[in-house]
Amino acid sequence: MPLIHKPATELHELIKTKQVSSRDVTEAFLAQIHHVEPSLNAFLTLTDDLALSMADAVDQKVSKGLPLGPLEGVPIAIKDNICTENIPTTCASTILKGFLPPYNATLIETLKQAGLPILGKTNMDEFAMGSSTETSAYQKTHNPWNVDCVPGGSSGGSAVAVAGFEAPLSIGSDTGGSIRQPASFCGNVGLKPTYGRVSRYGLIAFASSLDQIGSFANNVTDTAHLLNLLAGHDPKDSTSLALEKEDFTRLLGSPKKGLRVGLPNEFFKHLSPEVKALYTTLINTLSQDGIEFVWLDLPSIEYALATYYIIAPAEASSNLARYDGVRFGFRAAGTSSTAEMIEQSRSQGFGAEVKRRILIGTYVLSSGYYDAYYKKAQKVRTLIKKDFDRAFEQVDIIASPTTPTPAFKLGEKTNDPLEMYLSDIMTIPLNLAGLPGLSIPCGLHNNLPMGWQLMGKAFDEARLLQVAHQMESLIGFGGCA
Amino acid sequence: MTQWEVVIGLEIHAQVTTQSKLFCSCSTQFGSTPNTQVCPVCTGMPGALPVLNRTVLDKAITLGLATHCTINEHNEFARKNYFYPDLPKGYQISQLDKPICSLGYLDVEVDGSTRRIGLTRIHMEEDAGKLVHQGSDNIKGATHSLVDLNRSSVPLVEIVSEPDIRSAKEAKAYMESMAQIVRWLGVCDGNLEEGSLRCDANISLRPKGTETLGTKTEVKNLNSFKSVERAILLEIERQTDILDEGGTIIQETRHYNEATNSTKSLRSKEEAHDYRYFPDPDLVPIAIDRAWVSRIEQTLPELPTARHKRYQTELGLSDYDAGKMTVDRETGDFFEATLSLGSSAKEIANWLNGDISAWLKEHSSTLAICKLTPAHLAEMLKELINGTISGKIAKQLVDDMLETGTHPSTLIKEKGLAQVNDTGAINQMIDIVLSENPKAVEDLKAGKVQTMGFIVGQVMRKSQGKANPDQVNKRLKELFSLS
Numbered sequence A: 001m002p003l004i005h006k007p008a009t010e011l012h013e014l015i016k017t018k019q020v021s022s023r024d025v026t027e028a029f030l031a032q033i034h035h036v037e038p039s040l041n042a043f044l045t046l047t048d049d050l051a052l053s054m055a056d057a058v059d060q061k062v063s064k065g066l067p068l069g070p071l072e073g074v075p076i077a078i079k080d081n082i083c084t085e086n087i088p089t090t091c092a093s094t095i096l097k098g099f100l101p102p103y104n105a106t107l108i109e110t111l112k113q114a115g116l117p118i119l120g121k122t123n124m125d126e127f128a129m130g131s132s133t134e135t136s137a138y139q140k141t142h143n144p145w146n147v148d149c150v151p152g153g154s155s156g157g158s159a160v161a162v163a164g165f166e167a168p169l170s171i172g173s174d175t176g177g178s179i180r181q182p183a184s185f186c187g188n189v190g191l192k193p194t195y196g197r198v199s200r201y202g203l204i205a206f207a208s209s210l211d212q213i214g215s216f217a218n219n220v221t222d223t224a225h226l227l228n229l230l231a232g233h234d235p236k237d238s239t240s241l242a243l244e245k246e247d248f249t250r251l252l253g254s255p256k257k258g259l260r261v262g263l264p265n266e267f268f269k270h271l272s273p274e275v276k277a278l279y280t281t282l283i284n285t286l287s288q289d290g291i292e293f294v295w296l297d298l299p300s301i302e303y304a305l306a307t308y309y310i311i312a313p314a315e316a317s318s319n320l321a322r323y324d325g326v327r328f329g330f331r332a333a334g335t336s337s338t339a340e341m342i343e344q345s346r347s348q349g350f351g352a353e354v355k356r357r358i359l360i361g362t363y364v365l366s367s368g369y370y371d372a373y374y375k376k377a378q379k380v381r382t383l384i385k386k387d388f389d390r391a392f393e394q395v396d397i398i399a400s401p402t403t404p405t406p407a408f409k410l411g412e413k414t415n416d417p418l419e420m421y422l423s424d425i426m427t428i429p430l431n432l433a434g435l436p437g438l439s440i441p442c443g444l445h446n447n448l449p450m451g452w453q454l455m456g457k458a459f460d461e462a463r464l465l466q467v468a469h470q471m472e473s474l475i476g477f478g479g480c481a
Numbered sequence B: 001m002t003q004w005e006v007v008i009g010l011e012i013h014a015q016v017t018t019q020s021k022l023f024c025s026c027s028t029q030f031g032s033t034p035n036t037q038v039c040p041v042c043t044g045m046p047g048a049l050p051v052l053n054r055t056v057l058d059k060a061i062t063l064g065l066a067t068h069c070t071i072n073e074h075n076e077f078a079r080k081n082y083f084y085p086d087l088p089k090g091y092q093i094s095q096l097d098k099p100i101c102s103l104g105y106l107d108v109e110v111d112g113s114t115r116r117i118g119l120t121r122i123h124m125e126e127d128a129g130k131l132v133h134q135g136s137d138n139i140k141g142a143t144h145s146l147v148d149l150n151r152s153s154v155p156l157v158e159i160v161s162e163p164d165i166r167s168a169k170e171a172k173a174y175m176e177s178m179a180q181i182v183r184w185l186g187v188c189d190g191n192l193e194e195g196s197l198r199c200d201a202n203i204s205l206r207p208k209g210t211e212t213l214g215t216k217t218e219v220k221n222l223n224s225f226k227s228v229e230r231a232i233l234l235e236i237e238r239q240t241d242i243l244d245e246g247g248t249i250i251q252e253t254r255h256y257n258e259a260t261n262s263t264k265s266l267r268s269k270e271e272a273h274d275y276r277y278f279p280d281p282d283l284v285p286i287a288i289d290r291a292w293v294s295r296i297e298q299t300l301p302e303l304p305t306a307r308h309k310r311y312q313t314e315l316g317l318s319d320y321d322a323g324k325m326t327v328d329r330e331t332g333d334f335f336e337a338t339l340s341l342g343s344s345a346k347e348i349a350n351w352l353n354g355d356i357s358a359w360l361k362e363h364s365s366t367l368a369i370c371k372l373t374p375a376h377l378a379e380m381l382k383e384l385i386n387g388t389i390s391g392k393i394a395k396q397l398v399d400d401m402l403e404t405g406t407h408p409s410t411l412i413k414e415k416g417l418a419q420v421n422d423t424g425a426i427n428q429m430i431d432i433v434l435s436e437n438p439k440a441v442e443d444l445k446a447g448k449v450q451t452m453g454f455i456v457g458q459v460m461r462k463s464q465g466k467a468n469p470d471q472v473n474k475r476l477k478e479l480f481s482l483s
């Protein structure tokens, strides 16, 4: 098996036992990148030199007989909304064209410490607003399963990097499904940890109360090992929680006895008969293995999409106010006053979807509308959380399809924002509740992968990964070779 | 003609004295090279996040307790959204409906009587940066403007009063009193020149005897006590003229120009910003429990007004002296410390108000940074009272103590400054002086008492001020049979 098809944990073992060098591994992925990028367009910036120098540092440790940390030497790709010092970080927006952050996100510091060579920055929907990576100001990313299809979004580049064997691991961010939905479309494992589990310091904010950094990998084991690195309290992020360090791989391989999985009726309502059949078969297969499924109701879920499209744009309208052309990024030329400079820089620097959300957000926060929209949305958000709390009194895990359909065609939904928003209908509730979730591949529909979303209790990622690992081995999904 | 009642509410912004900014660890030092005290957080870099400096919370609670406010258990920061080039995030982190303190008051002395001014709220917020306009002193007309973010995110408390103030004089007294308290508590250094204390005034008029509030205007940029009084007087006059002529007041924000002593309209109500406040999702709400508040309550010092009264009633100081001894915390604490070492209140006050304050003024120094200690002052006063040194020597000693920080008894010993009380030595010096001044002796013999002063002076000079003047007087009276 070529190196690039091997799981991250296996690559790490090979490096540790001197069977291959980190440079060999990194070069193999860089070669694949240069080979497939013309058709996939997953990366916005490649950092070959950085990756190779980091790989060499790991190899030196190995040659000196120094011990390696978890996943050390295994390369990784980073979504372009995570600040990398002196490396372009654009959020796929014109307004941040050429922006070189003066600092590293906490996550990047962690990865540098841990010795995971950074391959480059991946394409995304502009400011993570979108579900197909098509709102990127720079390029369209293609789904490796079918290059006429979108990879999903907003972390489409990171999903494709792993699905196209350009990277064994990648980092994304998930505000309303931006990791789980593209993982589902690209047939890999995408994890969104509990809100507060991974530091947001240096993650360029879209909607602060919903944004969470997470990962893409080829399997659940790699995902669990990577979470061991990502998780942890950061004094620079007031919303990150100070919890004991834990090993998220500790429950892998020991299936939970008497596992009860909840199936929310609401998530199975709007599926096409074919898709529904796929999941019915899946549930039957898993049931035969002793997993007990329980149908339950999450009545407030009906309002999740509407709630999300008030809270997320409201926060975004404020978070994106700093892009004014004053201190960094794009500044419109030929303006004659400060007000005009700010207005023109924003008019020219933001794309249509970003403007749409800023407008919605500005509207719902306006005096006279705040109570009717933003305040009410926060109340509904509390109800959604309570629905989940109640459900978790009966079950260990909640499961659903990750998306109502497999990947759609490029351009198919770009003119219909509402249709586009609906593709996140299954993933959004979890962000509103702040809970952890992941998507694992569970089958094909029209030769495109479908995802199985597993949702856990807050800070119960170890259990979530245990169950995902158990189901992963039962499903036996092959991947995109 | 209608008699108008003036209704004023003040909003005071006080910069909280801290080492570091409200949401990052950058220094708050004033006057540094532009943009040298900045980081990703206070320059609003994408991805950077605020982390609250808890010292500011403690200080805000301190101020709240000192002004009889309720300290709110549930605290929340909110974003105030507006665009301006000196506001790097495009929003200011402030507090809206869950401020740290609410519903307090401050008693203010005006013309010998006490006025109670209600406080609506005290909340925490971050300062903006500073624009330096090129080619004009205003953003309009400037060729370009430079942005200095050293001040960005420096911590402020905004103290909002109820519309309880009834005159410009009262407003000034309130502002002075608040300045004294924030300085006293160490909440703010109260430095108006450096903008540590700034004030906006809401002013309206209503017919005397009515309750309904008239239309108000907000006057901004009141950066000195004098400005507060003058700008308010100006605005009262402007509104009175309009109302007297049957006109109506337009709700607007006006800008005060100290140099020209005039105000001009900045924007009307229609042009007012919609700040779109909402809770800042980057900062978690803070719960302030009873234990936290009582911990701060225990460290709360006696306030200047209470101390002022106590000095009059318990120590018998005059209103003037009591006021001087409570003018600021340094003086107050210095006075207290010296008092506790056994010196008399009146003596300490005399010296602090007199020679010591003159020396400090001349050397641009303060009690906190000069070398004089309460122990040294107390020792000097002891030596003065028991007659070891004369009043004249004491004056000289105080200067030396201020300058060098040397213990007074060391100075007395080293310089041989102890008063000469030895009768033999004094008599000898008098004899010499008399023999050198035969004309004066004639005058004294002729009963010209005025000449005594001259002779005493000569003796003091000969003794380098060490002769006990009482003894010199006594001896001369004996010699010439004067009474």
Ligand SMILES: [Zn+2]
Binding pocket: B021, B024, B025, B026, B037, B038, B039, B040, B041, B042, B043
């Ligand atoms: Zn800073």
